[in-house]
Amino acid sequence: MSDSVWLMLPGRFLQLDRREGKGGIDAIHPQGMKFTKMHGLGNDFVVVAAATLPEGTAELAQAVCDRHLGVGADGLVFILPAESGDCAMRIFNADGSEAEQCGNAVRCVARYYFERISKARRELVVETRAGLQRVWLENDGLVRVDMGYPILEGKAIPTTLDEDTVVDQQVEVKGETFHITAVSMGNPHAVIFVEDAAHFPVEEWGPLLETHSLFPQKTNVEFVTVHSPSELEMRVWERGVGQTLACGTGACASVVAAVLTGRANRTARVHLKGGDLDIDWRPADNRVYMTGGAEVVFEGEYYPFSSRFGK
Numbered sequence: 528m529s530d531s532v533w534l535m536l537p538g539r540f541l542q543l544d545r546r547e548g549k550g551g552i553d554a555i556h557p558q559g560m561k562f563t564k565m566h567g568l569g570n571d572f573v574v575v576a577a578a579t580l581p582e583g584t585a586e587l588a589q590a591v592c593d594r595h596l597g598v599g600a601d602g603l604v605f606i607l608p609a610e611s612g613d614c615a616m617r618i619f620n621a622d623g624s625e626a627e628q629c630g631n632a633v634r635c636v637a638r639y640y641f642e643r644i645s646k647a648r649r650e651l652v653v654e655t656r657a658g659l660q661r662v663w664l665e666n667d668g669l670v671r672v673d674m675g676y677p678i679l680e681g682k683a684i685p686t687t688l689d690e691d692t693v694v695d696q697q698v699e700v701k702g703e704t705f706h707i708t709a710v711s712m713g714n715p716h717a718v719i720f721v722e723d724a725a726h727f728p729v730e731e732w733g734p735l736l737e738t739h740s741l742f743p744q745k746t747n748v749e750f751v752t753v754h755s756p757s758e759l760e761m762r763v764w765e766r767g768v769g770q771t772l773a774c775g776t777g778a779c780a781s782v783v784a785a786v787l788t789g790r791a792n793r794t795a796r797v798h799l800k801g802g803d804l805d806i807d808w809r810p811a812d813n814r815v816y817m818t819g820g821a822e823v824v825f826e827g828e829y830y831p832f833s834s835r836f837g838k
């Protein structure tokens with residue numbers, strides 16, 4: 528990895544040094560955008576550190592995330608200067624919609640920050656659309672995040688299912704009965720407990736539930752099997768993306784739903800297709816803590832609007 532990076536300013540480029548204490552900015556310029564491909568348990572992101580959010584983020588996210596014509600990812604993530612906190616994160620789903628929150632992406636942002644912006648730091652505050660999140664780098668290299676408190680009031684999630692809490696509420700969809708527990712971790716989740724998550728037809732029911740009129744801002748959908756009070760298995764259909772290998776906010780919502788329905792303890796491991804997350808919903812502060820990995824895959828330059836060699 529080179530020590531210098533490009534920063535786009537209106538009409539000109541600025542080359543910055545990203546060695547310790549000297550910057551830490553990737554680049555966006557008219558012809559190309561430097562990025563780092565990262566993932567948290569296989570939930571993958573194109574991560575770009577920039578001075579400002581570029582225009583046309585919805586189209587850019589769709590193009591970058593395309594697995595045939597772009598880099599290929601579940602989401603496009605920007606690391607930006609923060610008003611409060613050490614840095615800000617904005618996350619755009621593969622369909623171009625912006626999410627309020629993303630558990631796997633915030634761990635990737637933290638890893639990026641700890642490795643490229645300040646190697647001395649082991650603690651960080653990330654500003655997201657859902658609020659400030661405190662993040663810690665653990666001794667084993669995993670990243671722990673304070674994901675905040677779960678929102679359980681129906682109207683705030685939002686769902687039209689109930690104004691109060693929505694716990695194991697019966698819903699009919701195309702002749703099939705589901706019991707839904709709705710939880711917001713800054714973004715909406717519908718958690719459904721099933722006998723066998725591994726073989727559940729996620730692709731069939733996920734899109735129908737994601738876009739159901741009960742969820743005015745759509746929803747992420749988790750299909751969860753409780754193997755023991757401290758061990759859950761989860762598959763996810765993500766709003767604006769489709770089936771993914773993991774979802775951090777979904778794992779938090781699943782543990783909260785399992786506790787609310789008397790199925791699990793407040794501390795549990797969630798097995799996802801891409802790996803495990805440890806979730807701890809602490810009674811002392813009502814906040815949910817998530818611990819898991821975040822990895823760099825490769826770096827590159829993306830040429831969104833013209834071919835590198837043609838123009």
Ligand SMILES: N[C@@H](CCC[C@H](N)C(=O)O)C(=O)O
Nearest residue numbers: 626629630631714774775776
């Ligand atoms: N994969 C994420 C959640 C990303 C946003 C989600 N698709 C939404 O629209 O709310 C996670 O790890 O939490």
